[in-house]
Amino acid sequence: MMVMGKDKRYFDREFKYEALRLVNEGKRSLGDIARDLDIHPNLLHQWRRKYRADMEHAFPGKGHLKPPEEEIRRLQRENENLKEEKEILKKALAIFSKHPK
Numbered sequence: 001m002m003v004m005g006k007d008k009r010y011f012d013r014e015f016k017y018e019a020l021r022l023v024n025e026g027k028r029s030l031g032d033i034a035r036d037l038d039i040h041p042n043l044l045h046q047w048r049r050k051y052r053a054d055m056e057h058a059f060p061g062k063g064h065l066k067p068p069e070e071e072i073r074r075l076q077r078e079n080e081n082l083k084e085e086k087e088i089l090k091k092a093l094a095i096f097s098k099h100p101k
Helices: 013-025 030-037 041-053 067-098
Strands: none
Touching (some): 013 041
């Protein structure tokens, strides 16, 4: 995906955690770290806010949901499958009850 002439970059969880580790060490300024990593300082601020708000699930990754959301999605799929099975069994019962042996 192109954004204003630049390729949109994606950073994995490990990269974000490592960047935040460098920031939290306090040996260098956030601006210096951002410059070294070739990212905008505001991005580091965003990551730090997300991490502080929900340390365990701060960076779920591209396309990945937080565990409670994953469970909800799984249960919704299971529910749809069970509804389909129920409809099939209803139709089978109707067919077999019309034609006794």
